[in-house]
Amino acid sequence: MFMSQKLVLIGGGHSHAIALKKWGLNPLPDVDLTLISDVEQTPYSGMLPGHVAGLYNYDETHIDLCSLAQFAGAQFIGDRAIGIDTEHNKVICVSGQFKFDYLSVDIGSTPQTLTVPGAKEYVIPAKPVPDFLEAWYRLKQLAASNPEQPLSIAIVGGGAGGVELALNMQSCLQEIFKGKHTLEIHLIHRGKQLLSGHNNWVSNKLTKIIQQRGIKLYLQEDVREVLADRLICQSGLEIEASRIFWVTQATAPKWIKESGLKTDDRGFILVTDTLQSISHPHIFAAGDIATMVNYPRPKAGVFAVRQGQPLFNNWQNILTQQPLQSYIPQDKYLALIGTGDFKAIASWDSLGWHSTLFWWLKDYIDRKFMNQFVNL
Incomplete structure (x- = not known):
């Protein structure tokens, strides 16, 4: 009897959110998809300072993971992961354990x-x-x-x-x-x-x-x-x-390293260019929790967002036994830093600007990102 492959996701970070949306648009048959998250509403980091300032409300700055999981055809499990049994392919949560064939981790970081x-x-x-x-x-x-x-x-x-x-x-x-x-x-x-x-x-x-x-x-x-x-x-x-x-400075939860995954000195999962763990290739990691061995980058939301598409591609490639695709992150990136007064600073390489124009650009980019998760 043919058994469905189990792809389990831990965390609703930016990379997972994008990959789940793309999965919902292009699902694979015979795959049991599961999302484990200890929150039902996941925040979008780009708009959180604006929310603190009162420029955005709660709904404008959060993605509804239950709706997103339903759109992707995934089972949503509201629980907190506290470990990974890499020997028996199980995610250990507060209330139980969940088996996987393939795993993807996108849980961010903590100060x-x-x-x-x-x-x-x-x-x-x-x-x-x-x-x-x-x-x-x-x-x-x-x-x-x-x-x-x-x-x-x-x-x-x-x-x-x-x-x-x-x-x-x-x-x-x-x-x-x-x-x-x-x-x-x-x-x-x-x-x-x-x-x-x-x-x-x-x-x-x-x-x-x-x-x-x-x-x-x-x-x-x-x-x-x-x-x-x-x-x-x-x-x-x-x-x-x-x-x-x-x-x-950001760090990773201790259970990541204790699970036996190869990590850097701050506990972040070391991954290859295909976003696979260098020690456990059936486990993917993206966003802040991952450190690319060949292309280390700052822990910034822009990189997590860019990893969503290649992460989705390689989930599907590994499940269909196709060659995985390498992802090379950009060297330079535009950072837009809101100053709480409808202005923003733009930082690009050695250049910088401060104006209202960059606030409106930031607002446009952020709203465009969030709009893809509305009315799923």
Whole structure:
């Protein structure tokens, strides 16, 4: 008797979302497709800062994974993966185990906090996004109900995520406080300059914007300890804050490496040009959780989006025993960094610009991406 092949997906990241949409348009027969995710609504990273600023609502920034799975003919399992039994081809979840012939992983990444005393107890990591948003909504509600009460926020991490968060949080909260001088935002970064992965113009421009907007910037400061109402840096600097958000270098969950998959030094799955694990070729990985051995790239949404098509192609190729296709990511990419005021900075190689035009371009690109998952 012929048995259907089992393709199981862990996570609803950008690559999986695109590949699932393409599968729904071009399905293969005799394949049992399963999506395992601990959330039913997956956030689109490109629009999250705008959501924080109040420029987009929740539905505009999230993909309904249940509807997407149904469109793709996939079974949706609302559960959290905590391991992979690579010997017996099983995904281990909180509530059970699920067999697979082929597996694909796209679960994103999380900020690294556990090495700093007190961080686990007192900080709000930017990921997982649902937990972050729940904390942000509570903070907005608190601010709206007590606009006279001083509010001090610290954001740790001066990459694109931390800078966007600082600017967009400020835009939203200033609207709530209506010009009252009750808001303080602190941005702490261990590096010599903001956005070290971008060119000097972009770094300098964002530094200037941060300072002009009254956000207190601390460079070359390493957080040593976090307490309930403050953080302490290696230099001895103490910053009082009622909320501390953590947007530092990304890392992978420990269970990835513990599953026996070959990983890099931060725990991300090492993959070939075909997006297959270098140690387990029947397992694919894409998005932030994957590191391409031959083409390492920053952990940025633009690369996750671009991997969706080749990932889909190679799922179908391996299931039909066809040669797999190599994917070579672009060397340079356009980064659009929203500043929370209907303007955006464009960063391309050694060039940079800041204008309203780039906000509208970013808005167009983001809405175009999300529209493909509406009314499935």
